[in-house]
Amino acid sequence: MIKMFSPKQNCWFIRKVVMWRAVASIAWSVLLLPVTTAVFVLLSRFRLFHPIQWISECIHLLTASSTIFSLVLLCGVVLITGLFNLEFYTLVPSIPCSRMALLGTVLHPRQCVHSLVYCSMGMLMMWCASVTIGGRYSTLGIPCRQSESGEVVACLNEYHLFLLLAGAFMGYSHSFLGVVQNMYYVSFQPIQQYKYPRFKGCLSMVVKCSVIQSLYSARNFAALYFFFGYVPKTWISSTLHLQIDSSVQPLDSLTGLLDFSLLYHLSISGSFLYFTWYLTVLLFRIYVTEAYSFPVQSTFTEDAEQCLPKVLPWTNSLVMKFLALQDLALLSQHSLSRRLEVFSLSQPGGHPHNWNAISGECLSLLSELTQRLVAHQDAVASNGRVKSQSASSDTRSASSSSSVVSGTEDITESPRLSVPLRTPGSVFRSSVGGVHSALTAPFTPDLDSPFSSPAIRRLVGQQEPRSPWFGTVQSPHVMRRGPKLWSASTESQSNSSPPASPATVPSPPAADQKPSFLAQWLQNRREQLPEASSQALFADSQAHIWALQGLSHLVAASFSEDQFGVVQTTLPSILSCLVVLLEAVDRHFKLPHASSKPGRTICSMGDSTYKTLRFALRAALKTAIYKITTSFGEHLNAVNISTEHRKRLQQFLEFKE
Amino acid sequence: MCSLGVFPAPVTAAQTLFERNNELLSALDPGEHSQVCDLPSPQFTRDTLKGHSRPESSSRSAFLDQRDTLWMRSAGAWRDAGLYGLLDEITNSADEVPRFLAVGSSCVLALLRWASSFHGSLFPHLTLSSDEMVAEFSQMLDWSDSALRSFAWHPHTDKFAVALLDDSIKIYKSNSSPTPTLKHRCQRSVCALQWKPLCGSALAAACQSCLLIWHVDPASLSTRPSSGCAQVLSHPGHSPITSIAWSPTGSLLVSASPVDTSMMVWDVAAESAVPLQRVGGGGVTHLSWSPDGSRLLAATPSALFRVWETRMWTCERWPCLKGSCQSACWSPDGGCLLLSMQGERVIYALTFSDLTGGPKAASVVADLSETTFPGPDGDLTVGGEVCSLSWDPRGERLAVLLKGDSQAVNHPSVIAVFKTRSSPVFELLPCGFVMGESGAEPRFMQFHPHFQHGALLTVCWSDGRISHVPFYFSSAGLLGGDSPLQAFASSTADPSSNKLYSEQTS
DSSP states (O other), rough: OOOGTTTTOOOHHHIIIIIHHHHHHHHHHHHHHHHHHHHHHHHTTTSOOHHHHHHHHHHHTTTTTTHHHHHHHHHHHHHHHHHHHHHBBBBSSOOOHHHHHHHHHHHHHHHHHHHHHHHHHHHHHHHHHHHHHHHGGOSSSSEEOTTTTTEEEEEEEEHHHHHHHHHHHHHHHHHHHHHTOOOOOOOOOSOOOOOOHHHHHHHHHHHHHHHHHHHHHHHHHHHHHHHHHHHHHHHHHHTTOOBBBBTSSSSSHHHHHHHHHHHHHHHHHHHHHHHHHHHHHHHHHHHTOOOOOOOOOOOOGGGGGGHHHHTTTOSSSHHHHHHHHHHHHHHHHHHHHHHHHHHOOOTOOOHHHHHHHHHHHHHHHHHHHHHHHHHHHHHHHHTTTTOTTGEEEEEEEIIIIIHHHHHSSSSOOOTTTOOOOOOOOOOTTTOOHHHHHHHHHHGGGGGSSTTTOOOHHHHHOOOOOHHHHHHOOOOHHHHHHHHHHHHHSSTTTTTOOOOOTTTTOOOOOOGOOOHHHHHHHHHHHHHHHHHHHHHHHHHHHHHHHHHHHHHHHHHHOOOOOOHSSSSHHHHHHHHHHHHHHHHHHHHHHHHHTTTOOOOOOSSSSOOGGGGGGHHHHHHHHHHHHHHHHHHHGGGGGOOOHHHHHHHHHHHHHHHHO | OEEEEGGOOOOOOEEEEEEEETEEEEESSTTOOOOSOOSSEEEEEEESSSSOSOGGGGGGGGGOOOOOHHHHHHHHHHHHHHHHHHHHHHHHTTTTOOHHHHHHHHHHHHHHHHHHHHHHSSSSSGSSSSHHHHHHSSSSSGGGOEEEEEEEHHHHHHEEEEEETSSSSEEEESSSOOOOOOTTTTSSSEEEEEETTSSSEEEEOOSSSEEEEEETTOOOSSSSSGGGGGGEEEOOOOOSSOEEETTTTTOOOOEEEEOEEEEEEEEEETTTEEEEEEETTTOOEEEEEEEEEEEEEEOOSSSSEEEEEEETEEEEEESSSSSOEEEEEOOOOOSSSEETTTEEEEEEEEEEOOTTSSOOEEEEEEEOOOOOOOOTTTOOEEOOOOEEEEEOTTTSSEEEEEEEEEOSSSOOEEEEEEEEOOSSSSSSEEEEEESTTTOOOOEEEEEEETTEEEEEOOOOTTBBBBEEEEEEEOOOOOOSSSSSHHHHHHHHOOGGGSSSSOSSOO
């Protein structure tokens, strides 16, 4: 939380754009808070048969000092929610490939802190809600008359306690579902819209989701309270020396729970709670994914850092890279003048620096994906699951995870990849320079945790623990996700968290494995999500889709707009890169589970776009090749590419794909 | 302004074959062979196609009524007909439920009915049944009566898809390869078909309850692709779908339904949709994406249409005076939009240009009121409402399908073809009428997207035939002739002569 304000933050984009967007989204959430509170007040005091009394009571309540105080508290809650959004959001979802990995994510200390904060925020909001509702919910202690002696003592108000505990429960379930449904994954819409229409369009969905989620939570909480409600009740009453009034019906009984008014207030307050949180998430998503227009070239040297050719290869800030790629895709389709800038030559010298930088970056992104897919296919056993042991010696695992760690690790590039890569391995990793200082900082506190990657341990020179549990839990997927889960930072912070590129499969030597009952059980646990490995491979494919769109549209536009022929020189490499990627993608979809579609998700705020990214990538790839072949037509025969690639392109020319 | 009075008189006796030397020649003219191009022209008759016999809900009459418990009946009513059914069931079984429940549900039911009738009086199309609505807003004339339900050319190759009365889709290719037949459980009442641009295989079909995306492998020899080849896209409240439009880059698909005020922008591969809602108009009936991809026309059932710009997806609102927008087509460069309105016998033009910031009002470019031509077997009246408009991809011929009067004798539906000219001013010049065999009326027409020697109009006739009418002319390159695709299409396909991209190595 504090780290994001740290002076180490040197990326101009985070400072100047992302921070302001986050601030604006939080400001709007705060501004919308009085409106939602007013609606909540109206609904909570609803009386069908006394409308005038109802309205006047609500107006009176809205101007009362207690409501103002609640509003101030709620503003604090929204602020914290907004900061959590900024801190936790991710553009590449973390996809747990096994149930163990999911469990690891849920039990992660960072996640525990998150859950704890959300629990207390939920309690706080429920306290505000119960004060606002008033009546029997307003205070924890109420005076009551003891039956035998007749004297007035302070008794526990179980209704108040019920709502407070419901708030804590909803806070926890929000935090839990946030992990399970990837609530903090921010996806980009296929179309561009202004912020206000987008907000308006999403608002009904948010209302629906919060009501449904609140009803689910209310049901679950009522069941939980029915069975275990006496525990907190006796504990609170004993610590606060509050009597339990035996004359009123206890709530952890059937008749106590079947109180329509109680359930109504519970679900209304729950909807209010969820709506406030979801709205903050929605506004944050809308603001962060708003398109940003980077200049293609600048006349001033001090702005050169912020130009598209310089920004695209920048790997430290994922959000900047994504927005730059999105901007590239947009300019290639919509803006003639900016396309001409891309095709222009540098003033002294006449070099096509802009085009070279942009196309080179796109190509390296795409060939990195090709490499990843090829490595995955090599690693996959015939049953479609990653071979956990044999994969450990896989070339890919060595090159992707270890190469970033230290230069001394042997990096064995896959020999079949003849495509020259400017940045071998993942481009989303941090640059090699300053890796040590960058990597050790976030990872150090987590070294004792059982889920972190051995690569990281090697990095800081720690001996790997050899406990049997440790050995068995080291599923490739857990470890692959390890650095990401444990890092106390997001991609937005420059050089801190390298999202481990998927399909990196470092695992401990097989000799460490002690087959035991526990190990076998864990083995079963971790082999339950077969489709997830395919999803994880394409987790960041939105970037590839934009690169494909941008590249193909620029190449197609160059047919008539490129005056100096700068695109011609790179056309062979672009075409062969696309064809090689197509072959790799085709082979990937032949794997079992790769082409199975995910089921429809029920209404939830979690974004499940990542589940279908691989299909979107395949479609975008084919469209990109078609775009180039239809605009160049038979001229492609004059392009110097290999015979097999030409054969494949001929299929596209004849529309046989 | 052009009117039908200046047209050459239609030849009623024989089918129009093609245009050559600025003349439409028919089968009567000497020295012409009947088959002019090698494209398949299949014929379908109503008798050979058996429509689906009865809807699922009417199978109830085949079974004996059995009294269930109230709970069972209520659950069934909820499942079959939603809230209405449930309330109806409770109201009808008043003697079994508590009195307050029966009275309450009948009150709610009355309230709902009043509200929906009020809503229906605002938007009369909402009172139509699903099939009637499809028939009303389909681009196919007499949709419910026709053996052919929809037709679509592939944008890049010589193949087309036809939707038939029996809810199947057939795909024809120019050579005599097998014709795949597509059938799917959800494929009911196909109202529109469109092939995905920049793709060899994907075909979108707008059905009654959902949107189907077929992936028909062009290399496959199978005649019955399995229903696993189809993606089903649906959204609650978004049916029946009467119009679809792919973006010219093939990345997005927009679908519209007359009962849904929002149109859906689909990312088909990801199966996700972004609803774009505008309440006015009460629904969206017809969509048309400009060929350059920058604008999208969305017609509503009311006297209102919208033109969306597709960069930031904002829209311009165009209220009309009389009826709703019936049909529309874009010029190949996307700068000009031709529209026809319900109840009006004129064609309007809107000219978009980025410099002037868009048009202020539509101008009338053609008058299509009834005109009578004397003929050998009595007078022939042509003219009427414009049912559909189609502009050839080079922007030189405009085909207009004019609705006839089924009550009057000698007033059939005809296709009038105009020559179009954009410089110095936009102008329509008469070309002629495309006639079918005697007794056949045109139902639907579409230009072939890349005919080499001019334009090729494909017409679906009322007798279930599909015929192709070529227009041979040399392209003057007036409209849209400078786009790379067109330039390439008109150049000869000889790779050795094209040395634009000469041998080079990187």
